[in-house]
Amino acid sequence: MQRLSSRRKTLLSFQPPAIGEEEIEAVAETLRSGWLTSGPRTEELESRFAEYVGARQGIALASGTAAMHLSLLAxxxxxxxxVLTTPITWPATANVIVHCGARPVFVDVREVDxxxxxxxxxxxxxxxxKAILPVHLAGQPCDLDPLLALGLPVIEDAAHATESVYRGRKVGAISLATCFSLYATKNVAAGEGGIVTTDDDEVADTIRNLRLMRRGEGSLYDVTVAGFKANLSDVLAAVALCQLAKVEEHAEIRRRHVAAYDAAVAELPGIEPLARDPRDRHALHLYVVRIDAERAGADRDAYQRSLREENIGTSIHFLPVHRLTYYRERYPDQPRLPVAERAGDEVLSLPLSPAHSDADVEDAIDALRRLHGRFAGR
Ligand SMILES: Cc1ncc(COP(=O)(O)O)c(C=O)c1O
Structure with a gap:
């Protein structure tokens, strides 16, 4: 039976974390342990995460941004x-290239994903x-084989791709280094944090050297490289460990939500999800639709504004980085990237989190249907 649909009473957050009693207990236990900085929980997270992706080494860091920065340096x-990268990403992907003193070269994206x-x-x-830094947008692996075939080091921005599998190979054990994020919205969410996975012991060692200023035992220390302070706290590692243990359970909930969205948007001309390649495992981190203003009756911004009025939180992944002020001004000779530029005006991410109930997602769908009816005159 069709529910009578009306405006949702409270705001549906776009991507709230799914935190349970396990995480709360693990944090309390860590605080009681007397060890707050990187320690046994960080080490356990490194080995469990590496095991999850099938890599030899995991190196925990303060953020996904730090993971990319130190990987590029390594x-x-x-x-x-x-460094070649994509414009359809969070600006951190390009910023870290700049922080290495290098130049980000933005290349256009594929229409499908x-x-x-x-x-x-x-x-x-x-x-x-010198290197290629691609992104697995929303959790869909990018086409890595032809990138690897270019013979340059590939460092993956896998902030969205914790569970992703590319043509039967787990993301995290394919290229030179893979960089995951533990940011609050991510599929393994600690609030903040990042992890590099790699099979290259030298890369792992260099990143370990760079992540902490100080090296050595006791009160004697030496500095062999001007390192950073980019280590992860055990308090956050404790949260990440709980989240990692639930990664498949949470993925299953998101899969159900994605199926509901797929069925709904199939009936809404002009609103289309990004393609998911059936040869791969998609991490279903984001549900991104493109809004074709002509067929959907209004543009992305109007949909986003109106969804907000309906108490439905959404987000944009992403505005093309090369069009943002710093990059426009610093690299004025950047060529036009027509696919990315059009997509930047059309993409809208709908609420997606394992913390959402089926009824929450139904609220988002109802609101989208109502707006589509209003804008597209159906
Ligand atoms: C594609 C992408 N890359 C990199 C990052 C940066 O990760 P962090 O926030 O952990 O530094 C994010 C988001 O946070 C992201 O979405």
Whole structure:
């Protein structure tokens, strides 16, 4: 029976964390243990996460951003180098390239899933290209094989891709280094944090050296490299360990929500989800639709505003980084990237979290249907 639909009474958060008593208890236990900084829980997280993705090494860090930054440094990226990346990402992906003294070279994305277009990447390689930093947008693995075939170090931004599998290979054990985020909205959420996984012991060792300023035992210490302070606290590692233990349970809830969205948007002309490749496992981190203003009767911004008035929180993943002020001003000769630029005006992420109930998702769908009816005149 069709429910009578009306405006939701309270705001549906876009992506609230799914925190249970286990996480709360684990934090309390860590606080009672007397060990707050990186310690036994961080080490356990590193080995469990590495085991989950099938990599030899896991290195826990303060953020996904730090994971990418230190991975690029470990790959030898430095001043004057170029690093190929995608414009459809969180700006951190490009910022870390700048922090290495290198130049981000944005290449256009594929229409189907807004992941980096391997042909565009191949065309952008120059003598100065030092590495490639692709993103698995929303949890759909990018097409890694043709990128790896370019023969350059690939460092993956897997902030959205904890559970992703690319053509039978688990993301996290494919390229030189894979960078995950434990940010509050992520599929394994600690609030803040990041992890690099790698099979390369030298890369792992370099990142371990760089993440803490101080190295050595007791009161004697030495500095062999001007390192950072990018380690993870045991308090956050304790949360991440609980979340990792529930990763498949949470994925199952998101899978149900995604199926509900798929069925609903199939009936709404002009509102289309990004493609998911059946050869891969998609991490279902985000449910991104593209809104074609002509067929949907209104543009993305109007939909987002109106959904907010309906008490439905949404987000945008992503505005093309090369169009943001810093990048526009610093790299004024950046060529146009037509696919990314159009997508930046059309993408809208609908609420998706294992903390949402089926009724929450139904509220979001009802509101979207109502607005589509109003805007598209159906
Ligand atoms: C695609 C992408 N890359 C990198 C990051 C940065 O991760 P963190 O916030 O853990 O630094 C995020 C989001 O947080 C992201 O969505």
């Amino acid at each position: 790959a030898g990226v430095g001043p004057g180098d170029e 807004l992941n980096v277009d391997p042909k565009a990447a191949a065309a952008a390689v120059t003598g100065g290209t």
